[in-house]
Amino acid sequence: MPARLVSLDHDGRAALGLAVDEAPDLLPIVVDLATPRSLARTDDLVRALGLGRGVVTVIDATAGLGRDALALASVGFSVTAVERSPLVQALWQDAIARTGLPERLRFVAADAAEFLRSVAGTAQAPDAVFLDPMYPHGPRRAMPQKEMRLLRAAVGDDVDAADLFAAARAAARRRVVVKRPKRAPPMGEGAAHCWTGASTRLELYLTSPSSP
Numbered sequence: 001m002p003a004r005l006v007s008l009d010h011d012g013r014a015a016l017g018l019a020v021d022e023a024p025d026l027l028p029i030v031v032d033l034a035t036p037r038s039l040a041r042t043d044d045l046v047r048a049l050g051l052g053r054g055v056v057t058v059i060d061a062t063a064g065l066g067r068d069a070l071a072l073a074s075v076g077f078s079v080t081a082v083e084r085s086p087l088v089q090a091l092w093q094d095a096i097a098r099t100g101l102p103e104r105l106r107f108v109a110a111d112a113a114e115f116l117r118s119v120a121g122t123a124q125a126p127d128a129v130f131l132d133p134m135y136p137h138g139p140r141r142a143m144p145q146k147e148m149r150l151l152r153a154a155v156g157d158d159v160d161a162a163d164l165f166a167a168a169r170a171a172a173r174r175r176v177v178v179k180r181p182k183r184a185p186p187m188g189e190g191a192a193h194c195w196t197g198a199s200t201r202l203e204l205y206l207t208s209p210s211s212p
Contacts, residue, residue: 034098048195063088066095084112085109165187173207175205187205
C-alpha cells in the first residue's frame with residue numbers, strides 16, 4: 001500500500017499531506033506544529049523521560065508526525081525530532097515552512113541510528129532518547145488506527161529496531177524510554193520500570209548508574 005504526497009487545504013492554508021490511493025477511506029495526514037496535544041507533567045511518558053530528574057535534552061528518534069515531540073517540548077524538554085522517511089521529512093519541512101518550529105523543538109532529517117551514533121560520547125549527546133518504533137503486524141493482529149495505517153505505508157515496519165535501540169542506549173546520558181504494544185516482548189533486558197496502559201507499554205532503561 002504505497003503512500004504519496006498530495007496538496008490539500010489545512011486550516012485555510014495550502015499544505016502537503018500523505019495519502020494512499022488504495023485506501024480511499026483514509027484521509028490524508030499532515031504534520032501540524034501549531035497545535036500540540038495536551039500533555040500533563042504527570043503523564044507516564046513525561047515521568048518515564050525524567051522531567052525534573054536531571055533530564056533536559058531528549059531525542060525523539062522515531063519522530064513520525066511529531067505529536068510526541070511537540071508535546072514533550074511544550075512541557076519543558078528540549079527535543080530533537082529525527083525522521084528518516086523522505087515522505088515524512090517532506091511533511092515536516094512543509095509544516096516548518098507554514099508555521100516555523102516551536103520553542104525547544106528542532107528537526108533533523110536523518111537515519112536515527114546513524115544520528116545517535118554520531119552524537120554518542122559528545123557534547124551533543126542527549127540526556128534521554130525516546131523510541132516508538134513501528135511494530136510489525138501480522139494478519140491476525142487488529143487493524144491499526146487509520147492514521148497509523150497511512151504512516152506505516154510511508155515508513156514501513158522498523159525491522160532494524162534492535163539496532164536503533166542499541167544506538168539509543170549508547171548515546172543517552174541517563175535513560176532510554178521505549179513505547180511498545182502491550183503484549184509485545186520487551187525491547188531489551190534490564191528495564192528499570194514499565195508503565196502499562198490499555199494497549200501500550202512504556203519501558204524505561206537507565207544508562208547511567210546515578211540516574212534517579
